[in-house]
Amino acid sequence: xxxxxxxxxxxxxxxxxxxxxxxxxxxxxxxxxxxxxxxxxxxxxxxxxxxxxxxxxxxxxxxxxxxxxxxxxxxxxxxxxxxxxxxxxxxxxxxxxxxxxxxxxxxxxxxxxxxxxxxxxxxxxxxxxxxxxxxxxxxxxxxxxxxxxxxxxxxxxxxxxxxxxxxxxxxxxxxxxxxxxxxxxxxxxxxxxxxxxxxxxxxxxxxxxxxxxxxxxxxxxxxxxxxxxxxxxxxxxxxxxxxxxxxxxxxxxxxxxxxxxxxxxxxxxxxxxxxxxxxxxxxxxxxxxxxxxxxxxxxxxxxxxxxxxxxxxxxxxxxxxxxxxxxxxxxxxxxxxxxxxxxxxxxxxxxxxxxxxxxxxxxxxxxxxxxxxxxxxxx
Amino acid sequence: xxxxxxxxxxxxxxxxxxxxxxxxxxxxxxxxxxxxxxxxxxxxxxxxxxxxxxxxxxxxxxxxxxxxxxxxxxxxxxxxxxxxxxxxxxxxxxxxxxxxxxxxxxxxxxxxxxxxxxxxxxxxxxxxxxxxxxxxxxxxxxxxxxxxxxxxxxxxxxxxxxxxxxxxxxxxxxxxxxxxxxxxxxxxxxxxxxxxxxxxxxxxxxxxxxxxxxxxxxxxxxxxxxxxxxxxxxxxxxxxxxxxxxxxxxxxxxxxxxxxxxxxxxxxxxxxxxxxxxxxxxxxxxxxx
Ligand SMILES: Nc1ncnc2c1ncn2[C@@H]1O[C@H](COP(=O)(O)OP(=O)(O)OP(=O)(O)O)[C@@H](O)[C@H]1O
Ligand SMILES: [Mg+2]
Numbered sequence: 001x002x003x004x005x006x007x008x009x010x011x012x013x014x015x016x017x018x019x020x021x022x023x024x025x026x027x028x029x030x031x032x033x034x035x036x037x038x039x040x041x042x043x044x045x046x047x048x049x050x051x052x053x054x055x056x057x058x059x060x061x062x063x064x065x066x067x068x069x070x071x072x073x074x075x076x077x078x079x080x081x082x083x084x085x086x087x088x089x090x091x092x093x094x095x096x097x098x099x100x101x102x103x104x105x106x107x108x109x110x111x112x113x114x115x116x117x118x119x120x121x122x123x124x125x126x127x128x129x130x131x132x133x134x135x136x137x138x139x140x141x142x143x144x145x146x147x148x149x150x151x152x153x154x155x156x157x158x159x160x161x162x163x164x165x166x167x168x169x170x171x172x173x174x175x176x177x178x179x180x181x182x183x184x185x186x187x188x189x190x191x192x193x194x195x196x197x198x199x200x201x202x203x204x205x206x207x208x209x210x211x212x213x214x215x216x217x218x219x220x221x222x223x224x225x226x227x228x229x230x231x232x233x234x235x236x237x238x239x240x241x242x243x244x245x246x247x248x249x250x251x252x253x254x255x256x257x258x259x260x261x262x263x264x265x266x267x268x269x270x271x272x273x274x275x276x277x278x279x280x281x282x283x284x285x286x287x288x289x290x291x292x293x294x295x296x297x298x299x300x301x302x303x304x305x306x307x308x309x310x311x312x313x314x315x316x317x318x319x320x321x322x323x324x325x326x327x328x329x330x331x332x333x334x335x336x337x338x339x340x341x342x343x344x345x346x347x348x349x350x351x352x353x354x355x356x357x358x359x360x361x362x363x364x365x366x367x368x369x370x371x372x373x374x375x376x377x378x379x
Numbered sequence: 380x381x382x383x384x385x386x387x388x389x390x391x392x393x394x395x396x397x398x399x400x401x402x403x404x405x406x407x408x409x410x411x412x413x414x415x416x417x418x419x420x421x422x423x424x425x426x427x428x429x430x431x432x433x434x435x436x437x438x439x440x441x442x443x444x445x446x447x448x449x450x451x452x453x454x455x456x457x458x459x460x461x462x463x464x465x466x467x468x469x470x471x472x473x474x475x476x477x478x479x480x481x482x483x484x485x486x487x488x489x490x491x492x493x494x495x496x497x498x499x500x501x502x503x504x505x506x507x508x509x510x511x512x513x514x515x516x517x518x519x520x521x522x523x524x525x526x527x528x529x530x531x532x533x534x535x536x537x538x539x540x541x542x543x544x545x546x547x548x549x550x551x552x553x554x555x556x557x558x559x560x561x562x563x564x565x566x567x568x569x570x571x572x573x574x575x576x577x578x579x580x581x582x583x584x585x586x587x588x589x590x591x592x593x594x595x596x597x598x599x600x601x602x603x604x605x606x607x608x609x610x611x612x613x614x615x616x617x618x619x620x621x622x623x624x625x626x627x628x629x630x631x632x633x634x635x636x637x638x639x640x641x642x643x644x645x646x647x648x649x650x651x652x653x654x655x656x657x658x659x660x661x662x663x664x665x666x667x668x
Binding site for chain 1: 558560561563564565566567568569570574578579582583
């Protein structure tokens with residue numbers, strides 16, 4: 001059980017800086033997810049916490065102890081690799097006990113602890129098999145079991161589910177979340193899948209290009225992204241953006257012209273950025289409606305319609321070449337080639353200035369943001 | 380059609396097999412035949428068949444005229460010591476080259492690759508000079524003493540051949556393809572680099588160890604030039620130079636064949652024992668566990 005604290009952490013490979021000074025506080029028992037596009041430095045950051053990658057500058061504290069230059073095995077962390085990295089010549093039992101064997105733990109103790117963690121993950125029938133004789137999901141569980149055996153302060157996961165098929169991924173996702181509520185250790189989890197991030201995290205850290213874009217609970221990030229990048233990254237399908245001309249602005253409101261020439265007025269605290277000529281309007285697919293209940297109506301040409309049963313995704317073009325995704329109800333009558341009207345409410349719109357910074361939140365943030373999606377899902 | 384092609388393939392393999400087996404069979408059969416019979420059979424199929432009055436005379440002569448058992452023992456000692464030390468030394472260097480970061484690593488690797496193209500013949504003379512000046516450490520009257528030179532010893536045939544750039548490179552190539560995740564997982568498990576080598580990398584590298592063991596064994600068992608130069612006396616002589624004894628004023632081919640058959644036996648035994656792993660590693664199979 002431990003806090004993890006990163007202070008101005010920098011990573012350089014020769015002259016190339018890939019992590020640009022990251023500050024992050026992770027509380028004891030938190031499930032933190034690093035998420036971001038490929039190459040943004042998620043793995044590097046995680047490996048620096050693990051001790052597999054040197055920290056060029058800055059400090060790392062685990063459990064209030066500075067471990068910046070402490071060897072990986074002494075940091076009290078355990079890691080699940082994307083490839084699982086199960087030793088192919090050892091049985092599951094030997095794989096799980098290897099760390100303890102290296103620490104010269106006595107045989108009975110090893111056996112006891114391996115049995116104990118095998119029980120948590122229902123691995124008992126597999127203990128005498130070699131990794132080759134296991135399915136993907138079973139290997140995954142052994143890889144997790146191997147980390148539990150060592151009873152680490154912090155668990156690290158680097159895209160552990162990316163080698164599994166979609167169905168198993170959902171199952172393992174729930175299992176890992178359960179494990180967390182059972183063990184209550186600090187866990188850091190890397191993924192580029194924002195659905196995983198949304199469903200599992202207590203706290204999401206959105207990274208881009210070696211910088212933190214935003215840290216917050218899943219709901220916070222969904223409702224109140226600080227910039228266009230986070231807004232586009234969190235949520236599926238991704239948020240729709242289109243550019244609007246500013247007709248006039250006061251300190252607390254803006255008058256805009258939408259691409260289809262409709263004029264709208266909406267509240268926003270823009271006193272800090274006077275004299276804007278263009279802004280970006282962001283609206284999530286689930287907030288666009290194909291009926292006419294929203295205040296603002298726009299006409300679109302439908303390109304593709306995907307019927308998923310429970311929902312329908314409508315891919316459309318709006319006022320020329322603005323692409324738009326609408327999430328409609330399951331039985332939407334809209335067909336390809338139709339021209340139809342879409343409506344939305346202005347208080348569900350996000351607003352970004354020309355640098356992509358958010359000018360206002362879509363809605364006031366509900367008071368209870370601590371209630372994470374994960375808790376809602378798992379009860 | 381399919382059968383025909385299969386038949387063709389088998390015929391072809393038979394032919395190849397014959398080409399490779401012929402010298403071996405000829406050697407073994409001739410070793411059991413008196414001199415005149417060998418020559419009489421030379422131009423017929425009988426040359427490779429066990430026909431005529433077979434005799435063990437040639438073998439009796441071999442044991443009488445030469446100290447073949449002593450040579451045999453020497454060769455076994457030299458070869459096994461070199462191969463065992465070599466497997467350890469060469470794989471360990473390859474391990475550090477392929478899996479650890481240290482300054483100068485690239486230069487050592489380049490040197491290893493460059494050294495592969497230098498044949499032993501090119502360095503025997505300077506090497507001989509070197510070993511003739513090296514003292515051995517002996518034990519005399521309760522203390523260590525430095526004595527004589529390395530010449531005429533077993534170690535002069537072992538130590539210069541333990542490290543081998545070609546074998547280092549073979550290990551290096553194999554190790555390089557093992558995913559780094561294994562090392563990192565073991566590192567997090569608290570294993571030292573040597574423990575990673577010992578518990579993770581070595582057990583995963585069976586095929587390459589078998590390949591290098593066979594090649595190194597053959598190299599050592601067949602040593603000829605070096606022992607002729609570095610070992611004059613009988614005491615440390617290995618099997619291959621021993622065959623010289625039979626090329627005298629009246630050469631007996633039967634005895635030569637008997638001697639050659641006798642010293643080829645271990646090679647066949649080793650090959651048959653390791654054959655499966657050897658073939659699988661050459662085929663590139665089983666690389667990733
Ligand atoms: N050894 C290295 N030398 C130089 N640059 C490196 C090295 N390792 C990683 N990088 C760079 O650091 C950046 C971050 O890499 P990292 O592996 O952390 O990305 P990631 O966020 O995990 O991406 P992915 O989702 O694809 O796994 C990348 O731009 C990569 O090119
Ligand atoms: Mg990565």
